[in-house]
Amino acid sequence: MEIDSSSMIKPETLSTRSSSPSEKIHLRPMTLSDVDDFMVWATDSNVTRFCTWEPYTSREAAIAYLNDVVLPHPWLRAICLDNDRPIGSISVTPVDKIRGEIGYVLGSKYWGKGIATEAVRLVAAEIFKENPEMERLEALVDVDNVGSQKVLEKVGFVREGVMRKFMYLKGNVRDMVMFSFLPSDSLH
Amino acid sequence: MDAHDFLRWAGDDRVTGNLRWPAFTSEEEALTFIRDVCLPHPWRRSICIDDRSIGFISIFPETGDNRFKAHIGYGLSHEYWGKGITTRAVSVAVSQVFNDLPHVLRLQAFVQTQNKASQRVVEKIGFQKECLLRKYTYLKGQIYDVFVYSLLSSDLLPLP
Numbered sequence: 001m002e003i004d005s006s007s008m009i010k011p012e013t014l015s016t017r018s019s020s021p022s023e024k025i026h027l028r029p030m031t032l033s034d035v036d037d038f039m040v041w042a043t044d045s046n047v048t049r050f051c052t053w054e055p056y057t058s059r060e061a062a063i064a065y066l067n068d069v070v071l072p073h074p075w076l077r078a079i080c081l082d083n084d085r086p087i088g089s090i091s092v093t094p095v096d097k098i099r100g101e102i103g104y105v106l107g108s109k110y111w112g113k114g115i116a117t118e119a120v121r122l123v124a125a126e127i128f129k130e131n132p133e134m135e136r137l138e139a140l141v142d143v144d145n146v147g148s149q150k151v152l153e154k155v156g157f158v159r160e161g162v163m164r165k166f167m168y169l170k171g172n173v174r175d176m177v178m179f180s181f182l183p184s185d186s187l188h
Numbered sequence: 189m190d191a192h193d194f195l196r197w198a199g200d201d202r203v204t205g206n207l208r209w210p211a212f213t214s215e216e217e218a219l220t221f222i223r224d225v226c227l228p229h230p231w232r233r234s235i236c237i238d239d240r241s242i243g244f245i246s247i248f249p250e251t252g253d254n255r256f257k258a259h260i261g262y263g264l265s266h267e268y269w270g271k272g273i274t275t276r277a278v279s280v281a282v283s284q285v286f287n288d289l290p291h292v293l294r295l296q297a298f299v300q301t302q303n304k305a306s307q308r309v310v311e312k313i314g315f316q317k318e319c320l321l322r323k324y325t326y327l328k329g330q331i332y333d334v335f336v337y338s339l340l341s342s343d344l345l346p347l348p
Contacts, residue, residue: 098326135331136323161319164338165294168253173293178319178336 014077014122025118027077030070030089034078035062037086041107050142051105052169075127079106079119090119092127098135100127104151116151121187124155128183136180140167143175152179156188190234191218193241197265203243206303207263208327231285235264235277242268245281249292257294258285262309275309282313286341297337298325310337 015026030038041047042056042065056062070076074094078086088106095101102123106116128134141148143162153159157179166176195218197203201211212218226232226244235243243264249255260281264274282295297315299306311317315337325332 096326098323098331135326138321158322160321161336163296163318163336164316165340166257168256173256178321180322182323 014126023081023113023115025115025122026080026084027090027119027122028080028084030066030076030078030086032063032066032071034086035059035066037078038062038066038089041088041105044108046108047105050145050148050169054170075100075130077123079104079115088116088119090123092123092131092137094134095138097133100131100134100137102137102139104148111147116148117154120151120155120157124157124181124187134183136182138181139179140176141179142167142169143177149177149179152181154188155181156186157181158185190241191215191222194218194222197241197243197263200266202266203263206300206306206327207261231258231289233281235262235273237268243274243277245277247281247285247289247292247295249289255291257296258289258292260295260297262306269305275312278309279313282339283344286344293341295339298334299337300325301333301335307335307337310339313339314343315339316343 013026013028015024036059039056039059039062042062045055048055056065070089073091076089076091079088079090080086087110088104090102090104092100092102102120104116104119106119124137127137139152139157140163141152149159158181160178160180162175162177164175165173167174192215195212195215198209198212198218198221204211209221212221229246230249231247233245234241235245243262245260245262247258247260249258260278262274262278264277285295286292295315297306297310298321299310301320307317316339317335317337319336321334321336323331324334
């Protein structure tokens with residue numbers, strides 16, 4: 001991927017290359033000063049519907065989450081529009097030596113514009129170069145979360161199957177769809 | 189007491205090659221393993237002929253919020269392969285386990301794609317093949333594709 005030297009983007013920033021989605025996005029590390037933007041999506045029950053966590057209700061809890069989880073995370077990025085303010089986040093969490101699990105969350109105001117798809121595409125294009133030991137990038141999606149399944153399919157993840165009664169979510173045991181993307185797979 | 193019989197199959201790489209166990213080479217290693225891993229295990233049984241251990245079946249539930257799902261693993265002494273023994277033993281184990289561990293809703297088996305004999309065991313018992321997971325398991329220096337099979341406690345309910 002070419003670095004756009006005219007705007008001095010740091011190596012850890014990944015940017016949209018193609019003309020879709022309708023708005024240009026880039027990925028960058030999150031900081032504590034992102035807390036108020038974080039609250040916009042983290043307090044929204046539409047956003048947290050398929051998350052294991054409940055919507056945040058206090059700024060203190062959000063700051064604790066940023067300190068305890070986000071800042072020490074091995075690979076987590078804010079999804080940002082041109083103004084460099086986060087509208088969501090995307091992360092790859094190591095499961096073991098060869099597997100990473102991708103997860104993403106986006107403010108509901110920005111749904112339906114291809115933004116999550118572009119963020120996942122950027123990550124899938126770069127993550128294996130940054131983590132050469134990783135052989136498999138996987139995602140587990142609730143059977144009812146059709147929007148998120150479409151994101152992964154559009155990027156080129158392979159739908160491997162449905163695992164019945166696989167994940168505990170807010171008092172229920174859910175069927176989950178497993179997707180994967182390998183270094184040898186092609187991005188759509 | 190089982191250490192000598194245990195070693196006959198647990199020391200055989202044909203049996204333990206697909207498992208996360210090392211192949212044991214001494215009775216002392218075997219005894220240590222039995223003491224430290226098998227005895228405290230939540231659900232582990234020897235497959236026996238004439239009360240001598242010729243293999244094992246092990247059910248290990250996950251922890252915390254995930255304790256509703258459990259992995260099943262099994263191994264059988266090589267001289268007894270090909271007689272349907274594992275299928276019978278696992279079939280018995282499965283019905284006992286849902287009784288003994290009532291919080292377990294899902295039994296899952298992750299079987300390497302080249303291990304056809306093991307796939308036949310779970311298929312004959314009625315596990316459902318759910319997925320082919322590519323490059324999923326890192327074991328003893330190699331990376332493997334696996335099939336995921338599951339049997340739910342609700343799969344065993346009698347039809348109305």
